Amino acid sequence: MKMSKLFVQTLREYPSDAEVVSHKLLVKAGFIRKLTSGVYNYLPLMWRVLKKIENIVREEMDRAGAQELLMPFVQPKELWEESGRWGVYGKELMRLKDRHNREMCLGPTHEEVITSIARDGLKSYKQLPVNLYQIQSKFRDEVRPRFGLLRGREFIMKDAYSFATCQEDLDKEYQNMWNAYTRIFNRCGLDTKAVQSDSGAIGGSVSHEFMVITDTDAGENDVFYCNDCDYSANSNHAISKLPEAVIDGKGYFKEAKVLDTPNTHSIEELSAFLNIPSTLILKSLVYIVDKKPVIALIRADKAVEETKLMNAAGGVEIRIATSEEIAEMMEQHGFNAVPGFIGPKGFEDIPLFADETVRDMKNYVVGINQTDKHLVGANHSDLGRELNYVDIRLVERGELCPQCGKPLFVTRGIEVGNIFQLGTKYSKPMNAVYLDQNGKAQPYIMGCYGIGISRTAAAAVEAHYDEHGIKWPVAIAPYHVVIVPVNVNDELQMNVAEKMYNDLQAAGIEVVLDDRDERAGVKFKDADLIGFPYRVTVGKTIAEGLVEYKVRETDEQEKYTPEEATQKLISSIKSVLG
Ligand code: ATP
Ligand code: MG
Numbered sequence: 001m002k003m004s005k006l007f008v009q010t011l012r013e014y015p016s017d018a019e020v021v022s023h024k025l026l027v028k029a030g031f032i033r034k035l036t037s038g039v040y041n042y043l044p045l046m047w048r049v050l051k052k053i054e055n056i057v058r059e060e061m062d063r064a065g066a067q068e069l070l071m072p073f074v075q076p077k078e079l080w081e082e083s084g085r086w087g088v089y090g091k092e093l094m095r096l097k098d099r100h101n102r103e104m105c106l107g108p109t110h111e112e113v114i115t116s117i118a119r120d121g122l123k124s125y126k127q128l129p130v131n132l133y134q135i136q137s138k139f140r141d142e143v144r145p146r147f148g149l150l151r152g153r154e155f156i157m158k159d160a161y162s163f164a165t166c167q168e169d170l171d172k173e174y175q176n177m178w179n180a181y182t183r184i185f186n187r188c189g190l191d192t193k194a195v196q197s198d199s200g201a202i203g204g205s206v207s208h209e210f211m212v213i214t215d216t217d218a219g220e221n222d223v224f225y226c227n228d229c230d231y232s233a234n235s236n237h238a239i240s241k242l243p244e245a246v247i248d249g250k251g252y253f254k255e256a257k258v259l260d261t262p263n264t265h266s267i268e269e270l271s272a273f274l275n276i277p278s279t280l281i282l283k284s285l286v287y288i289v290d291k292k293p294v295i296a297l298i299r300a301d302k303a304v305e306e307t308k309l310m311n312a313a314g315g316v317e318i319r320i321a322t323s324e325e326i327a328e329m330m331e332q333h334g335f336n337a338v339p340g341f342i343g344p345k346g347f348e349d350i351p352l353f354a355d356e357t358v359r360d361m362k363n364y365v366v367g368i369n370q371t372d373k374h375l376v377g378a379n380h381s382d383l384g385r386e387l388n389y390v391d392i393r394l395v396e397r398g399e400l401c402p403q404c405g406k407p408l409f410v411t412r413g414i415e416v417g418n419i420f421q422l423g424t425k426y427s428k429p430m431n432a433v434y435l436d437q438n439g440k441a442q443p444y445i446m447g448c449y450g451i452g453i454s455r456t457a458a459a460a461v462e463a464h465y466d467e468h469g470i471k472w473p474v475a476i477a478p479y480h481v482v483i484v485p486v487n488v489n490d491e492l493q494m495n496v497a498e499k500m501y502n503d504l505q506a507a508g509i510e511v512v513l514d515d516r517d518e519r520a521g522v523k524f525k526d527a528d529l530i531g532f533p534y535r536v537t538v539g540k541t542i543a544e545g546l547v548e549y550k551v552r553e554t555d556e557q558e559k560y561t562p563e564e565a566t567q568k569l570i571s572s573i574k575s576v577l578g
Helices: 020-027 044-063 079-082 111-121 167-187 267-274 306-312 323-332 453-463 491-506 521-530 540-544 560-577
Strands: 034-036 037-040 073-077 096-097 105-106 128-141 156-162 194-195 207-214 221-226 230-234 257-260 281-289 292-299 318-322 352-355 364-367 371-379 407-424 433-435 442-445 444-454 479-484 511-515 534-538 547-551 557-560
Touching: 020 034, 020 453, 034 281, 037 073, 037 318, 044 128, 044 156, 044 167, 044 453, 079 105, 079 111, 105 111, 105 257, 111 128, 111 156, 111 167, 111 560, 156 453, 167 444, 194 407, 194 560, 207 221, 207 453, 257 521, 267 281, 267 479, 281 306, 281 323, 281 547, 306 318, 407 453, 479 491, 479 521, 491 511, 491 534, 491 560, 521 534, 534 560, 540 547, 557 560
Parallel strands: 194 230, 281 364, 292 352, 479 511, 479 534
Antiparallel strands: 034 037, 073 105, 096 105, 128 156, 156 444, 194 207, 207 407, 221 230, 221 407, 257 371, 281 292, 281 318, 364 371, 407 444, 433 442, 534 547, 547 557
């Protein structure tokens, strides 16, 4: 490809709406253009990158025994009613109506469609196990589309679904996909960490996310990990051991009694006023899960992890209640207190979840829905109901590894893929069954496996860049090499550049010849910004028979004869591409 013909327009400035590196660089370097919020054009350079990632994914999925198919982008409401998700998926599901007033949605994921395909085609145990996948655009009306391709509304995903007759076969396929994912991300030039995770709206039990670890804002997930063993988990799923703490207040309170605690609106104020550690205070928090209030009880020095609480409550949407909502809830229950003094007693009609930290607390302090008062020396029998314990706690840095007891660390990660064990979550309600050896109908045991193709491309930029631009890993770079003749009007330079260009192309290397009549500085800047893994400069040293060879990732520079440079490029690039 000649640079003069390449469809690319680099910008002088970063786009004003871009917060993270990959968004800034992909726009500035001419890879993507926003069409509307969360929806991007993939311009020719981007499309080459995406196709390369797709092909790596395809090769590894095929190698792992999965079969590719393609499902429609538009899906009928009826299927989503069968799975029970039409009512619960929420606003991310883009719903529309056709001319006959039939309701449809744009596919945010394809569990329903694939399950209906399996139901029609996989009737006997003899046909199982099977893994089917596609590479396709998805649409999710994300609350906060942002960060360019990292969180778009329309994005490209590889989604695979496996069908088995027993847990053992599902476990095998899960491991098979784990191995395939490891190869895929390695080949893409990405270091990933597989972490335990919550299984969210898709449902199921066991799941792992493949994270690209980053210290930047682009990492939307907190990942807790242990340096001494292999434990690592998304914060929405992480658990920890806590260091010892004072959880029995018998040294502070002889008996249960109501105490005046004026102006103690916060935990800090209350523990300072009573001169007790905050581990002796039971905190009551109100959340709104799927539009209804729930109460969470937790030891006051700890915080609630919303996803855990939402799952415990069986919901799909969660937020903390506003002071107005809490005030209203109190009023409806006959209390006339400031929200900060809320306590569980008297709200027996509202679902309540007590964190595991509450289980062994004794003689503690709790709100009783009276302004400026607390019950001290309280015990669970004072709360007006039996407690159900569940882990709803947010793990914090420095807490101890649940496996080996060493301190946990936290970092940020970009989720590029995930694997889930779905079990019969879709097959049961959708009556998707096969006949077993005894001729009995059984629901498939399913797994699902996603990779964000477009997010992976952006994550690769987050992991490989410098102040000058992108540093594409060779395997997914839009082109491998750029050849820059310093002066296109110099016949010798142009002849050498063109010969190298032709020789490299003949060897299957993807090359751009920067034939523009521009200053060398301009061309170098564009080369660095676009992120070609290799640059060859044909300049004055050609008089001595030498060209300059530069590696973008390491900045390594050498002078070689054009023949040597050509050979070196071919062997380095082929060694990566295999
Ligand atoms: P997230 O927690 O980041 O919203 P998810 O759990 O909703 O992801 P899945 O539904 O499992 O993700 O989708 C599979 C993969 O698709 C994810 O691992 C991610 O790489 C990609 N993906 C999900 N949502 C988006 C998005 N809005 N933009 C780009 N890629 C996405
Ligand atoms: Mg999501």
